[in-house]
Amino acid sequence: MHAKRGLSILLVLLLTACSGAQTAAPGPSASAVQSARQEIAGLDAIEQNRSAAENRAMTARAWQRVRPAISDMCAHFETQNCDYKLVWSDEDTPNAYADGESVYMFNGLVKYMENEAQVAQVLAHEAGHNIADHPSKGTRNTVAGALAGAVLGGLLGAAVDSDLAAQGVAVGAAVGGTAGRLSYSKEYEREADYVGAYITARAGYDLGEARGIYRQLGALSGGVRTTSIFDSHPASPDRLAGFDAAAQEIEGGNPWPVLR
Numbered sequence: 569m570h571a572k573r574g575l576s577i578l579l580v581l582l583l584t585a586c587s588g589a590q591t592a593a594p595g596p597s598a599s600a601v602q603s604a605r606q607e608i609a610g611l612d613a614i615e616q617n618r619s620a621a622e623n624r625a626m627t628a629r630a631w632q633r634v635r636p637a638i639s640d641m642c643a644h645f646e647t648q649n650c651d652y653k654l655v656w657s658d659e660d661t662p663n664a665y666a667d668g669e670s671v672y673m674f675n676g677l678v679k680y681m682e683n684e685a686q687v688a689q690v691l692a693h694e695a696g697h698n699i700a701d702h703p704s705k706g707t708r709n710t711v712a713g714a715l716a717g718a719v720l721g722g723l724l725g726a727a728v729d730s731d732l733a734a735q736g737v738a739v740g741a742a743v744g745g746t747a748g749r750l751s752y753s754k755e756y757e758r759e760a761d762y763v764g765a766y767i768t769a770r771a772g773y774d775l776g777e778a779r780g781i782y783r784q785l786g787a788l789s790g791g792v793r794t795t796s797i798f799d800s801h802p803a804s805p806d807r808l809a810g811f812d813a814a815a816q817e818i819e820g821g822n823p824w825p826v827l828r
């Protein structure tokens with residue numbers, strides 16, 4: 569009787585441990601979400617006046633700066649594999665994603681970013697997915713996922729830029745389209761934004777500058793209809809307001825994400 573009950577409790581604990589967020593991100597108030605909605609409404613995403621090479625260089629700089637903070641956060645979460653690579657694509661698809669081992673960044677997304685802090689927040693968000701082990705827990709589109717893996721595997725062997733390789737940046741081309749169609753729950757997106765905000769802050773970036781990425785994503789999501797970051801990352805006022813709530817917690821002196 570007791571043994572059976574003990575087993576049931578153990579099963580419940582195991583199931584709980586296998587799903588859901590590990591962190592307790594602060595939920596934004598309804599009025600904060602409403603303000604964020606008004607802030608995003610009518611915004612146009614503006615392509616910045618930079619070449620793809622400049623976007624790539626900016627991404628490499630941001631990666632170099634967030635990497636130690638990613639490692640620290642990864643150790644804090646006691647995640648096993650923390651040595652993530654950055655994979656850059658010149659492709660015009662506005663996308664970024666993570667697969668548990670690498671973080672993938674597309675020129676088509678970076679070209680809309682207003683500053684390096686916004687690039688850092690996207691890299692930190694994607695690393696946050698890896699740190700919180702979302703790729704193994706999330707819903708993977710197996711066909712697209714397998715295809716993307718094959719395409720990336722083939723390209724990465726051939727095309728690694730020597731200047732960026734020193735910074736741990738691999739260079740891929742034409743990895744968009746079918747790539748990166750990992751979809752996560754809203755809960756995991758919130759967790760990645762939350763963990764990402766801590767990484768960005770710990771890397772020394774200004775969260776006031778970084779928050780603009782959620783304005784840009786909100787503006788972009790109105791017009792983009794192709795396979796992109798919006799398949800897996802619903803842009804919404806909740807994310808902007810959620811980021812602000814996380815920033816407030818961090819600026820209040822909290823050193824690490826609050827664990828459940």
Ligand SMILES: [Zn+2]
Pocket residue numbers: 693694697752757760800801
């Ligand atoms: Zn995400």
